[in-house]
Amino acid sequence: MTSFMYTTSVPVFKQMLNALRAILEKTEAHAAAKNIDPAVLLQSRLFPDMFPLLRQVQIAADFAKGISARLAGVDVPSHEDNEQSIADLQARLATTLAFIDSLDAAQFEGSEARDVILRPGTPKEKKLVGQAYLVNYGLPQFFFHVTTAYAILRHNGVEVGKRDYMGEF
Amino acid sequence: MTSFMYTTSVPVFKQMLNALRAILEKTEAHAAAKNIDPAVLLQSRLFPDMFPLLRQVQIAADFAKGISARLAGVDVPSHEDNEQSIADLQARLATTLAFIDSLDAAQFEGSEARDVILRPGTPKEKKLVGQAYLVNYGLPQFFFHVTTAYAILRHNGVEVGKRDYMGEF
Numbered sequence: 415m416t417s418f419m420y421t422t423s424v425p426v427f428k429q430m431l432n433a434l435r436a437i438l439e440k441t442e443a444h445a446a447a448k449n450i451d452p453a454v455l456l457q458s459r460l461f462p463d464m465f466p467l468l469r470q471v472q473i474a475a476d477f478a479k480g481i482s483a484r485l486a487g488v489d490v491p492s493h494e495d496n497e498q499s500i501a502d503l504q505a506r507l508a509t510t511l512a513f514i515d516s517l518d519a520a521q522f523e524g525s526e527a528r529d530v531i532l533r534p535g536t537p538k539e540k541k542l543v544g545q546a547y548l549v550n551y552g553l554p555q556f557f558f559h560v561t562t563a564y565a566i567l568r569h570n571g572v573e574v575g576k577r578d579y580m581g582e583f
Numbered sequence: 584m585t586s587f588m589y590t591t592s593v594p595v596f597k598q599m600l601n602a603l604r605a606i607l608e609k610t611e612a613h614a615a616a617k618n619i620d621p622a623v624l625l626q627s628r629l630f631p632d633m634f635p636l637l638r639q640v641q642i643a644a645d646f647a648k649g650i651s652a653r654l655a656g657v658d659v660p661s662h663e664d665n666e667q668s669i670a671d672l673q674a675r676l677a678t679t680l681a682f683i684d685s686l687d688a689a690q691f692e693g694s695e696a697r698d699v700i701l702r703p704g705t706p707k708e709k710k711l712v713g714q715a716y717l718v719n720y721g722l723p724q725f726f727f728h729v730t731t732a733y734a735i736l737r738h739n740g741v742e743v744g745k746r747d748y749m750g751e752f
Contacts, residue, residue, distance in 0.1 A: 418587040418695070422587075422591060425719070426722070426723075429719055460629070460738040461737045546752065549590065549591045550595060551752065554598075554599065554749055557722070557723065557727070557730060558733075558745070558748060561730035561731060562730060562734055565629055565730070568629055568630045569629040569738070571630065576727070579727060580723055580724070583715065583719035
């Protein structure tokens with residue numbers, strides 16, 4: 415049987431990031447139809463000290479990439495945060511999806527018991543066993559940023575619904 | 584070893600719902616300090632056709648209850664949606680937490696391979712195997728409503744942060 419650590423990470427990230435790609439496509443079409451500068455949406459936030467849409471998407475991609483890499487036991491690839499347009503974000507998501515898709519389920523075997531160090535070498539360093547890292551830390555973080563990206567778009571009138579958020583599964 | 588189906592559901596729901604309880608406590612204090620009628624916050628929403636805070640909390644509790652019950656193979660307890668105040672929501676969350684806490688990890692053994700029927704007897708009926716039901720359907724739904732509740736409060740200026748959302752783990 416495929417490792418539960420794999421089926422609870424990579425396929426879930428793929429489902430949600432592909433859904434986010436489709437939502438960003440609808441966002442681009444919405445902006446064009448309503449004469450809205452997409453940059454306005456990308457810089458929208460729900461409160462002044464929260465991250466804007468663009469950063470929410472970057473962080474969601476980073477969690478998908480980082481969690482998958484750490485559980486698979488490979489180096490986390492570095493993706494520069496230089497996106498400025500919806501097309502740039504689509505490319506970032508495509509790169510992230512290609513990376514996590516390149517990982518093999520077998521690499522996740524036993525990862526539930528392997529330690530993961532968060533923020534190594536900093537005062538906030540925290541050691542978690544792989545299973546807790548995935549379900550108590552990683553998934554709550556990942557879904558937070560995917561949902562907040564969706565919430566920013568809904569708040570700005572982009573016509574997407576729960577089915578868009580859920581994606582294909 | 585404890586069933587992965589258990590550790591990926593009940594403890595995660597407990598973490599997030601306890602966090603939500605603490606967030607609602609801070610919300611009550613914030614409303615009192617700023618002379619805000621808590622009912623205004625409970626009826627706040629990010630867009631007119633989205634659910635308000637009160638309903639987001641009810642639905643988050645329902646997913647925690649329903650997913651846990653179905654995986655454990657017990658009847659889903661019925662909780663009436665009659666909450667009107669923050670205190671009512673705290674009681675609803677406490678009832679939900681007591682229920683999921685009453686389930687034993689052993690009841691989740693093998694649930695990854697058991698079928699779960701969503702919306703039985705309706706045109707939208709869908710059969711999922713337990714594992715997909717939890718990670719591809721249940722968790723995305725649960726986190727959606729917890730995060731949206733948080734987002735509504737942040738949008739309304741309640742001073743909570745990511746650490747409040749994440750809870751204790």
